[in-house]
Amino acid sequence: xxxxxxxxxxxxxxxxxxxxxxxxxxxxxxxxxxxxxxxxxxxxxxxxxxxxxxxxxxxxxxxxxxxxxxxxxxxxxxxxxxxxxxxxxxxxxxxxxxxxxxxxxxxxxxxxxxxxxxxxxxxxxxxxxxxxxxxxxxxxxxxxxxxxxxxxxxxxxxxxxxxxxxxxxxxxxxxxxxxxxxxxxxxxxxxxxxxxxxxxxxxxxxxxxxxxxxxxxxxxxxxxxxxxxxxxxxxxxxxxxxxxxxxxxxxxxxxxxxxxxxxxxxxxxxxxxxxxxxxxxxxxxxxxxxxxxxxxxxxxxxxxxxxxxxxxxxxxxxxxxxxxxxxxxxxxxxxxxxxxxxxxxxxxxxxxxxxxxxxxxxxxxxxxxxxxxxxxxxxxxxxxxxxxxx
Amino acid sequence: xxxxxxxxxxxxxxxxxxxxxxxxxxxxxxxxxxxxxxxxxxxxxxxxxxxxxxxxxxxxxxxxxxxxxxxxxxxxxxxxxxxxxxxxxxxxxxxxxxxxxxxxxxxxxxxxxxxxxxxxxxxxxxxxxxxxxxxxxxxxxxxxxxxxxxxxxxxxxxxxxxxxxxxxxxxxxxxxxxxxxxxxxxxxxxxxxxxxxxxxxxxxxxxxxxxxxxxxxxxxxxxxxxxxxxxxxxxxxxxxxxxxxxxxxxxxxxxxxxxxxxxxxxxxxxxxxxxxxxxxxxxxxxxxxxxxxxxxxxxxxxxxxxxxxxxxxxxxxxxxxxxxxxxxxxxxxxxxxxxxxxxxxxxxxxxxxxxxxxxxxxxxxxxxxxxxxxxxxxxxxxxxxx
Numbered sequence: 001x002x003x004x005x006x007x008x009x010x011x012x013x014x015x016x017x018x019x020x021x022x023x024x025x026x027x028x029x030x031x032x033x034x035x036x037x038x039x040x041x042x043x044x045x046x047x048x049x050x051x052x053x054x055x056x057x058x059x060x061x062x063x064x065x066x067x068x069x070x071x072x073x074x075x076x077x078x079x080x081x082x083x084x085x086x087x088x089x090x091x092x093x094x095x096x097x098x099x100x101x102x103x104x105x106x107x108x109x110x111x112x113x114x115x116x117x118x119x120x121x122x123x124x125x126x127x128x129x130x131x132x133x134x135x136x137x138x139x140x141x142x143x144x145x146x147x148x149x150x151x152x153x154x155x156x157x158x159x160x161x162x163x164x165x166x167x168x169x170x171x172x173x174x175x176x177x178x179x180x181x182x183x184x185x186x187x188x189x190x191x192x193x194x195x196x197x198x199x200x201x202x203x204x205x206x207x208x209x210x211x212x213x214x215x216x217x218x219x220x221x222x223x224x225x226x227x228x229x230x231x232x233x234x235x236x237x238x239x240x241x242x243x244x245x246x247x248x249x250x251x252x253x254x255x256x257x258x259x260x261x262x263x264x265x266x267x268x269x270x271x272x273x274x275x276x277x278x279x280x281x282x283x284x285x286x287x288x289x290x291x292x293x294x295x296x297x298x299x300x301x302x303x304x305x306x307x308x309x310x311x312x313x314x315x316x317x318x319x320x321x322x323x324x325x326x327x328x329x330x331x332x333x334x335x336x337x338x339x340x341x342x343x344x345x346x347x348x349x350x351x352x353x354x355x356x357x358x359x360x361x362x363x364x365x366x367x368x369x370x371x372x373x374x375x376x377x378x379x380x381x382x383x384x385x386x387x388x389x390x
Numbered sequence: 391x392x393x394x395x396x397x398x399x400x401x402x403x404x405x406x407x408x409x410x411x412x413x414x415x416x417x418x419x420x421x422x423x424x425x426x427x428x429x430x431x432x433x434x435x436x437x438x439x440x441x442x443x444x445x446x447x448x449x450x451x452x453x454x455x456x457x458x459x460x461x462x463x464x465x466x467x468x469x470x471x472x473x474x475x476x477x478x479x480x481x482x483x484x485x486x487x488x489x490x491x492x493x494x495x496x497x498x499x500x501x502x503x504x505x506x507x508x509x510x511x512x513x514x515x516x517x518x519x520x521x522x523x524x525x526x527x528x529x530x531x532x533x534x535x536x537x538x539x540x541x542x543x544x545x546x547x548x549x550x551x552x553x554x555x556x557x558x559x560x561x562x563x564x565x566x567x568x569x570x571x572x573x574x575x576x577x578x579x580x581x582x583x584x585x586x587x588x589x590x591x592x593x594x595x596x597x598x599x600x601x602x603x604x605x606x607x608x609x610x611x612x613x614x615x616x617x618x619x620x621x622x623x624x625x626x627x628x629x630x631x632x633x634x635x636x637x638x639x640x641x642x643x644x645x646x647x648x649x650x651x652x653x654x655x656x657x658x659x660x661x662x663x664x665x666x667x668x669x670x671x672x673x674x675x676x677x678x679x680x681x682x683x684x685x686x687x688x689x690x691x692x693x694x695x696x697x698x699x700x701x702x703x704x705x706x707x708x709x710x711x712x713x714x715x716x717x718x719x720x721x722x723x724x725x726x727x728x729x730x731x732x733x734x735x736x737x738x739x740x741x742x743x744x745x746x747x748x749x750x751x752x753x754x755x756x757x758x759x760x761x762x763x764x765x766x767x768x769x770x771x772x773x774x775x776x
Contacts, residue, residue, distance in 0.1 A: 032687075033687050036691065048699070049702060051714065051717070052699075052702050052703060052708070052713060052717055053702070053708055054714070055708075055712045055713065055714070058708075058709060058712055059712070061709075077561070104735075104739075104741045104742070104745045105745065118561075122560055122561075125552075125553045125556055125557070126556050127555075127556040127559060127560060127561075127562050128560065128561055128562070129561075129562045129563070129564045130561060130562070130563050130564065131564045131566065132563055132564065132565050132566065133566045133568055134565070134566070134567050134568060135568060135569075135734075135739070136567045136568055136569045136570035136577075136578070136738065137578070137730075137734040137738060137739075138578070138705075138706075138707075138709050139573065139575065139578055140707065140708065140709060141709060142567055142573075143522060146563075146565060149563055150529075150563065153559075153561040153562070153563055154533075156560075156561055157559055157560050157561055160557075160560040160561065161540070161557050161560060164553070164557050164560070165544075165547065166547060166548075166549075169547060172504045173504065173543060173547070175504065175506060176504040176506065176539065176540075176543055177540055177543045177544060177547075179506065179536060180501065180504075180506060180535075180536050180539035180540060180543070181501070181506070181507065181508070181509055181532055181535050181536045181539060182506055182508045182509075183508060183509045183510065183511065183528070183529070183532040184508050184509070184510040184511075185510070185511055185513070185525065185528065185529070186510060186511070186512045186513075187512075187513055187515045187521070187525070188482070188512050188513065188514050188515065188516075189514055189515060189516040190514075190515035190516050190518070190521075191515075193515045193518065193521070193522065195518070195707065195708050197515075197516075198515060198516055198517070198518040199518075201516075269516075300412075302687070302690075303597075303598050303601065303602070303605075303690060304412060306594055306597075306598075306690045306691075306693075306694050307412060307416045307594050307595070307598055308412075308415075308416075310590065310594065310694045310697060310698060311416075311420050311424075311587070311590060311591065311594075313698060314424075314583070314587060314590075314698075314701060315424075315427060318427070318428075318431060321517075322517065323519065324431060324432065324437060324519065324575075325437050325440070325488070325517055325519065325520045327437070327439070327440075327441060328434055328437035328438070328439075328520075329431060330430050330431065330433070332430075333427070333430070333431055347485065350516055351483060351484075351485060354516040355482070355483050355514070355516050356483065357483035357484065361480065361483045361484050362483075362484070362485075364484070364485075365485075
């Protein structure tokens with residue numbers, strides 16, 4: 001007899017679950033604003049961001065040259081520097097003032113000054129100095145230009161040193177004097193050091209989380225505005241499960257789109273196994289849903305969604321450690337970052353997708369993601385109970 | 391008459407602000423939190439002590455000396471010694487390290503034989519900032535090793551000491567990073583991202599302030615306070631927010647240039663003016679959006695997109711001249727982009743005012759366009775807000 005009662009109550013719970021599930025679909029698909037957050041935002045934003053950063057690297061930054069030497073050597077320096085991908089010589093100026101004027105007009109971002117006596121200095125066996133002024137409004141410009149110029153001078157150093165050696169030195173000594181310890185630098189996982197390849201994978205994960213926060217917040221706002229309590233006071237678990245199933249089923253499309261289609265279209269690294277990325281997407285989506293449900297308690301009107309949550313994207317992307325590494329953060333922010341699903345989500349996704357790690361290697365972030373899922377499931381449940389009693 | 395109208399709108403607006411926690415939170419709480427967040431987050435300037443590993447297959451006195459020198463660099467923290475390349479790669483994939491250096495087997499012996507053994511270093515540019523910092527350190531370090539060897543060889547050839555030193559690096563670069571010689575990330579990120587956060591909050595709060603009247607159909611009361619004059623009603627309302635945000639903007643500038651001592655090479659009024667103009671121009675954008683798109687939900691989305699995309703399109707991390715043409719055009723529509731250029735010209739570089747006249751005028755143009763569209767906004771408010 002008791003068995004029959006259990007079966008019956010499970011049956012009832014299942015019916016309720018299916019009812020709430022369907023109910024949630026109706027609510028979502030009737031509200032254009034919610035659809036914008038759930039479907040349009042995750043579809044359009046990645047394209048927008050990927051296109052903004054698509055040039056990936058800084059090339060041909062305009063540079064002015066003040067060549068006071070006008071010798072074979074100085075012209076070779078200028079020619080070699082111009083030949084690097086980073087720099088483009090836009091003007092040969094007569095003096096520094098003229099070059100400075102170009103810089104003020106934003107016609108160039110750096111000035112290379114070659115003093116009159118470099119050829120003489122080299123011939124005398126002294127060190128010659130090139131003065132290089134750079135505009136520091138963008139570190140990316142400075143870095144690529146400085147690196148290019150360093151490589152040019154290192155390259156020419158080899159020849160100059162060889163020319164300075166006494167006649168009759170053996171070839172092997174010659175080689176070792178030129179470059180005794182050649183170095184091979186291997187840039188891993190982002191071979192071009194591209195901005196998009198490093199930033200977009202993180203942005204994709206953040207978009208998943210933020211679209212859920214905004215969309216679920218908007219759903220809550222609709223209910224709050226209508227003045228009714230948000231939830232029926234019974235079967236909270238069934239409601240939570242039904243909602244979760246509903247959002248997850250919609251987000252299957254977004255997950256495939258964000259984490260397979262977009263990286264494929266724009267040719268980003270995709271080293272991870274597809275199955276493991278799906279395994280990662282599950283706790284990422286769940287924890288975002290539960291966090292969004294928890295946060296939605298503060299959304300009283302539709303506008304609150306924009307006012308409260310748009311700002312958080314900026315904070316979350318910095319907390320994730322993709323731009324500013326986590327070891328360099330002050331403790332407070334590091335602990336705060338542990339509370340945000342996108343932190344672990346971005347870490348785990350970048351590890352697998354960009355760095356080709358297996359899920360086992362990324363297990364730390366993955367486990368943390370599941371722990372957050374459990375914590376936020378509890379808070380979501382408490383929120384729903386609290387809301388339903390009002 | 392007009393003044394009293396403006397005054398009454400202002401009083402009415404302040405009553406609305408203090409009546410609920412949302413507006414104070416967004417107007418004051420979030421921008422202040424943003425300042426605290428970025429200035430403390432980036433307070434180191436550079437993410438130094440990057441965790442790295444060393445794969446020393448040689449284990450000679452020479453290679454160990456090399457590792458010790460590496461460890462002595464401020465930017466690097468050698469956290470582990472790995473026995474093989476695969477072990478180090480595994481640690482990198484686990485995010486324990488951001489790069490490693492591999493010293494080959496028989497390194498010292500080959501060096502003595504003049505066989506040019508190569509040192510390889512691996513950096514993880516999936517994390518671009520620590521990755522490129524490591525690259526710099528590794529290059530410097532291996533150049534120093536090379537220099538040591540070259541010095542010995544040249545000595546053995548009998549060259550005089552004075553010539554040897556100059557032959558180690560015949561062409562030297564005297565790099566002058568203008569305005570930011572410390573290569574401090576905070577100087578450049580705080581100066582661009584914090585005004586952008588302010589712009590985002592100005593957009594959202596101004597939008598809310600006007601849209602609230604329309605949504606709750608309270609424009610009658612609003613216009614009544616302004617004695618039926620739409621310009622008075624708008625000026626009164628926008629003044630309140632402009633006042634608060636400009637004060638916050640000046641607070642931000644005094645934090646950056648006063649407390650943090652970031653470069654500031656121009657008269658103070660130029661930056662203060664730029665901040666005030668940016669706030670007003672941003673408010674004008676809201677007016678423009680509302681008069682073109684009278685549907686509130688779409689208008690909210692549009693201003694949110696403008697606010698968020700500014701972080702990328704502002705050209706703070708990726709230069710605008712490198713972007714595709716449509717984006718380059720769009721950057722001109724962001725007040726914070728003009729503010730940033732004014733900052734670069736004045737505070738960072740100390741150029742004459744003449745070279746950023748265009749930016750000041752651009753900021754004023756936003757206001758002008760909003761004024762031209764005012765009749766349309768008036769009809770929008772009238773039609774939807776009663």
